Amino acid sequence: xxxYGGWTGKxxxxxxxTRTSTVESTLDKYKDFWGGTGMGYKVLWDEVPASxxxxxxxxxxxxxxxxxxxxxxxxGGRTCIxxxxxxxxxxxxxxxxxxxHFSAEAKFAGWDGIIIQGKASTPVYLAIRDxxxxxxxxxxxxxxxxxxxxxxxxxxxxxIVKQMGGSCQVAAIGQAGENLVVQSVIMTxxxxxxxxxGSIMGAKNLKAIGIVGTGxxxxxxxxxxxxxxxxxxxxxxxxxNQAVVPNSPQPWSEYTSNARWYAAxxxxxxxxxxxxxxxxxxxxxRQSVGLRCFKSDPGKFAEQFTVRMDGCHSCPVRCxxxxxxxxxxxxxxxxxxTNTCTGWWGRGVMDNNKVIAGLSKQEADxxxxxxxxVGKHMTDDLGLHNNYGTTERGWKFIYxxxxxxxxxxxxxxxxxxxxxxxxxGVFDLYEKGxxxxxxxxxxxxxxxxxxxxxxxxxxxxxxxxxxxNAAGDPxxxxxxxxxxxxxxxxxxxxxxxxENGGDVGSLINTGYNRDAQNHSWSNYLSCGLPTEVQRSxxxxxxxxxxxxxxxxxxxxxxxTCSPMNPAKARAAKWAQARKELMDSTGLxxxxxPWIASPLKERGYRGDISLESKLFSLATGRTMNTLEFDLEGxxxxxxxxxxxxxxxxxxxxxxxxxxxxxxxxxxxxxxxVAFDGSNYYTTxxxxxxxxxxxYAELGYDKATGAPTRATYEKLGLKFVADxxxxxxxxx
Amino acid sequence: MDGMQQRMDTTRDEVTGVRVEHEDAQGAKVDEMSAQAxxxxxxxxxxxxxxxxxxxxxxxxxxxxxxxxxxxKEPFSFDDEELAEAMEALDHDEAYADIxxxxxxxxxAEYLHSTTFLTVAYAKLAIRARADDPAYLIAQTVRENSxxxxxxxxxxxxxxxxxxxxxxxVLTYVKAILADEAYKDIRTxxxxxxxxxxxxxxxxxxxxxxxxxxxxxVDMHLDCNK
Numbered sequence: 001x002x003x004y005g006g007w008t009g010k011x012x013x014x015x016x017x018t019r020t021s022t023v024e025s026t027l028d029k030y031k032d033f034w035g036g037t038g039m040g041y042k043v044l045w046d047e048v049p050a051s052x053x054x055x056x057x058x059x060x061x062x063x064x065x066x067x068x069x070x071x072x073x074x075x076g077g078r079t080c081i082x083x084x085x086x087x088x089x090x091x092x093x094x095x096x097x098x099x100x101h102f103s104a105e106a107k108f109a110g111w112d113g114i115i116i117q118g119k120a121s122t123p124v125y126l127a128i129r130d131x132x133x134x135x136x137x138x139x140x141x142x143x144x145x146x147x148x149x150x151x152x153x154x155x156x157x158x159x160i161v162k163q164m165g166g167s168c169q170v171a172a173i174g175q176a177g178e179n180l181v182v183q184s185v186i187m188t189x190x191x192x193x194x195x196x197x198g199s200i201m202g203a204k205n206l207k208a209i210g211i212v213g214t215g216x217x218x219x220x221x222x223x224x225x226x227x228x229x230x231x232x233x234x235x236x237x238x239x240x241n242q243a244v245v246p247n248s249p250q251p252w253s254e255y256t257s258n259a260r261w262y263a264a265x266x267x268x269x270x271x272x273x274x275x276x277x278x279x280x281x282x283x284x285x286r287q288s289v290g291l292r293c294f295k296s297d298p299g300k301f302a303e304q305f306t307v308r309m310d311g312c313h314s315c316p317v318r319c320x321x322x323x324x325x326x327x328x329x330x331x332x333x334x335x336x337x338t339n340t341c342t343g344w345w346g347r348g349v350m351d352n353n354k355v356i357a358g359l360s361k362q363e364a365d366x367x368x369x370x371x372x373x374v375g376k377h378m379t380d381d382l383g384l385h386n387n388y389g390t391t392e393r394g395w396k397f398i399y400x401x402x403x404x405x406x407x408x409x410x411x412x413x414x415x416x417x418x419x420x421x422x423x424x425g426v427f428d429l430y431e432k433g434x435x436x437x438x439x440x441x442x443x444x445x446x447x448x449x450x451x452x453x454x455x456x457x458x459x460x461x462x463x464x465x466x467x468x469n470a471a472g473d474p475x476x477x478x479x480x481x482x483x484x485x486x487x488x489x490x491x492x493x494x495x496x497x498x499e500n501g502g503d504v505g506s507l508i509n510t511g512y513n514r515d516a517q518n519h520s521w522s523n524y525l526s527c528g529l530p531t532e533v534q535r536s537x538x539x540x541x542x543x544x545x546x547x548x549x550x551x552x553x554x555x556x557x558x559x560t561c562s563p564m565n566p567a568k569a570r571a572a573k574w575a576q577a578r579k580e581l582m583d584s585t586g587l588x589x590x591x592x593p594w595i596a597s598p599l600k601e602r603g604y605r606g607d608i609s610l611e612s613k614l615f616s617l618a619t620g621r622t623m624n625t626l627e628f629d630l631e632g633x634x635x636x637x638x639x640x641x642x643x644x645x646x647x648x649x650x651x652x653x654x655x656x657x658x659x660x661x662x663x664x665x666x667x668x669x670x671x672v673a674f675d676g677s678n679y680y681t682t683x684x685x686x687x688x689x690x691x692x693x694y695a696e697l698g699y700d701k702a703t704g705a706p707t708r709a710t711y712e713k714l715g716l717k718f719v720a721d722x723x724x725x726x727x728x729x730x
Numbered sequence: 731m732d733g734m735q736q737r738m739d740t741t742r743d744e745v746t747g748v749r750v751e752h753e754d755a756q757g758a759k760v761d762e763m764s765a766q767a768x769x770x771x772x773x774x775x776x777x778x779x780x781x782x783x784x785x786x787x788x789x790x791x792x793x794x795x796x797x798x799x800x801x802x803k804e805p806f807s808f809d810d811e812e813l814a815e816a817m818e819a820l821d822h823d824e825a826y827a828d829i830x831x832x833x834x835x836x837x838x839a840e841y842l843h844s845t846t847f848l849t850v851a852y853a854k855l856a857i858r859a860r861a862d863d864p865a866y867l868i869a870q871t872v873r874e875n876s877x878x879x880x881x882x883x884x885x886x887x888x889x890x891x892x893x894x895x896x897x898x899x900v901l902t903y904v905k906a907i908l909a910d911e912a913y914k915d916i917r918t919x920x921x922x923x924x925x926x927x928x929x930x931x932x933x934x935x936x937x938x939x940x941x942x943x944x945x946x947x948v949d950m951h952l953d954c955n956k
Binding site: 249250252255256280326389486499530558677679 | 793
């Protein structure tokens with residue numbers, strides 16, 4: 001039995017400049033800053049000066065997972081990729097996340113993380129087989145589409161798997177990343193993407209990482225005890241995004257909801273052979289967990305085109321939809337396509353009314369579905385990122401109702417404008433609802449073709465501030481104020497912000513340097529249980545685990561906001577700490593944590609101590625819930641310190657933590673704050689929210705910067721010392 | 731066809747991938763799948779309360795309710811005294827603690843079910859559906875949802891089991907409800923994609939219903955909310 005388990009003990013560091021690799025001791029260097037973001041933030045703090053730019057060789061790209069990866073802990077397939085972000089206006093720290101099987105394979109290969117630094121002189125990829133690490137010239141590997149560098153993600157993945165063997169997992173960039181498109185991804189498994197980091201790999205001339213692992217993960221726990229805890233977790237699991245209530249009336253369920261538990265009698269994976277009925281899915285039936293979700297992002301029509309639901313390593317909740325749409329082939333793409341959620345974003349660049357104009361209902365439904373398939377193939381093969389809807393919404397903003405006359409024409413050269421408007425050109429395809437527009441859009445963006453291509457490809461703030469209308473008025477203020485764009489700050493959109501929990505959602509979103517990618521709290525609000533039941537469970541579960549009483553008061557139903565209170569500050573802090581812990585254990589924050597369960601006999605209570613128990617048993621390092629959450633608080637506060645350092649200012653309150661104008665009720669005539677009809681707040685309430693949140697975190701009230709006492713409490717004295725020298729400590 | 735229920739009596743068009751209904755061998759449409767009590771082959775000469783409980787549980791597992799009158803019939807053939815004894819046992823014997831009676835809200839007629847497989851809440855919905863008064867079914871369910879969650883209710887909700895109403899029929903019933911004084915608390919909100927939701931103004935304001943309906947119908951499906 002391992003005395004310290006979960007970890008392999010080895011972290012790989014690859015210097016692409018010198019083309020060397022070294023092995024570091026995970027526990028010597030990263031014991032207190034462990035896993036995906038824990039290690040990622042620590043590496044950036046120690047090794048990357050604030051003046052470093054994302055594409056500089058000195059920037060690090062840190063692939064991390066955690067001690068629960070590869071152990072069989074449910075929903076443990078995440079990889080967290082941390083770096084200085086090219087998307088962020090001030091190039092602050094940010095992470096991308098991808099699912100699939102890459103992290104598990106890396107653990108089987110014996111690695112707790114991979115740190116990439118430097119820049120290769122020519123394009124390369126990494127071929128890792130257990131201990132053997134090779135830096136291979138792309139020019140020495142040809143793929144179906146030509147040389148590896150210049151190929152799409154599909155051909156790249158195919159080629160590396162063909163060379164390294166069928167169990168190989170690949171993380172790759174497409175042409176977008178190669179061309180330093182800021183809005184680009186790193187992708188694994190053909191459909192699992194980490195947004196915003198692709199161009200960093202491109203800047204390092206790193207095309208892909210292929211990894212094969214033949215080992216196993218040792219854990220500290222007695223295996224029977226481990227198995228018992230896993231069984232316990234599986235008894236409490238719901239469906240995608242912690243849905244614990246089915247979407248339609250089910251005999252076993254007391255409630256129904258709009259949560260992501262879509263299985264029902266008469267609902268089939270219709271393209272399976274034979275079709276698979278998802279059925280009733282009683283929560284006590286472990287065998288049907290994989291049938292529960294059946295989330296069909298293209299809508300009900302797509303259910304009959306569903307071959308199966310797919311997903312990630314060790315996750316029984318299959319949230320990726322595998323479609324087979326035969327008529328999609330006429331657009332020059334494969335008929336099969338798999339993805340989930342915003343991964344289907346390519347269809348969003350079309351105007352749906354134009355796509356279906358003049359079609360019968362079935363024709364329209366089919367063409368809409370084809371647009372999903374074409375869109376997925378375009379974005380996933382080129383490796384494009386949509387910045388959680390910003391790309392599509394931004395495109396529609398600049399195209400507007402006047403076909404780009406206001407916002408595009410003044411900012412592109414005359415010959416480009418002519419080309420865009422020619423018969424069969426990009427605008428013509430868009431107007432006709434021709435799905436070839438999606439491919440042209442992708443080509444423009446991935447190749448940064450023309451001023452339009454550069455606009456779509458680049459970081460949002462510089463792009464929108466550089467563009468103007470014919471009178472010379474800048475686009476930026478108009479863009480940011482437009483509610484349809486859903487802009488938040490520093491180049492990112494809202495993502496589970498005030499619409500999910502009012503001030504709690506806003507605090508969660510504001511605390512990060514990119515859209516928060518944080519589902520700890522928003523999941524619970526959408527679990528499907530009645531609001532009062534949610535409040536009661538939250539009261540019980542948090543107090544049981546040592547938190548102050550009354551966490552239920554933090555709950556605002558979706559799309560509403562009530563006045564700020566201390567419980568909301570605690571909820572925001574907890575949600576942020578847990579998100580860091582999910583990134584650092586390898587668990588999926590789109591699933592964990594589980595405040596609720598689908599079990600009526602438990603009063604629908606989940607168990608927020610499960611993650612700490614899993615961590616304790618796997619590693620042998622015992623922590624209760626509060627101690628575990630403190631680890632997450634440490635990682636989050638280090639992230640805050642990195643932000644302060646990159647901003648060169650400790651005034652987070654005014655420079656970083658401000659709401660966009662559209663979140664304030666005063667900008668919505670006729671709307672009243674806190675009446676249950678909207679999620680807007682007031683400037684006074686937001687000021688109170690920051691006051692309470694900073695107090696909860698131990699940050700200075702005036703600036704929102706962590707105090708020395710807080711840093712030292714969290715084992716970050718070295719951070720306080722450095723920031724004090726730089727006059728960045730309150 | 732809409733995707734609400736894909737039926738086993740369909741085949742997949744090889745060109746479009748769309749599922750198409752087909753006739754069965756006798757030329758009649760295949761029935762939709764519905765909860766059916768499994769046939770019970772008599773293994774013993776006489777059926778008693780234990781067997782009655784198993785029947786109830788089996789029907790509940792399949793999503794159905796048991797009319798107490800069924801226990802009086804074959805193969806049980808209870809006389810009145812035996813039926814009363816059986817019901818007494820079902821009500822009070824610990825071995826049958828999961829067997830409960832849920833009553834029709836208006837007629838008082840009771841139905842048996844096992845809460846292990848079929849909750850009281852679902853039984854109430856199923857009983858409403860049996861009552862063949864769709865306006866009441868819709869209005870009362872909307873009131874319940876507005877009070878308990880609270881949340882507005884989509885019209886589409888009533889196409890699910892155990893209701894199984896057709897979309898066009900729901901529209902007709904809703905029109906009648908909105909014109910009926912008995913249901914004057916039932917209101918509608920329309921979301922930005924044109925879909926209508928129902929709520930009871932006894933429990934929700936128009937603004938609250940609008941915000942909630944907008945979330946579940948549109949906003950939660952936006953890329954920024956996934």
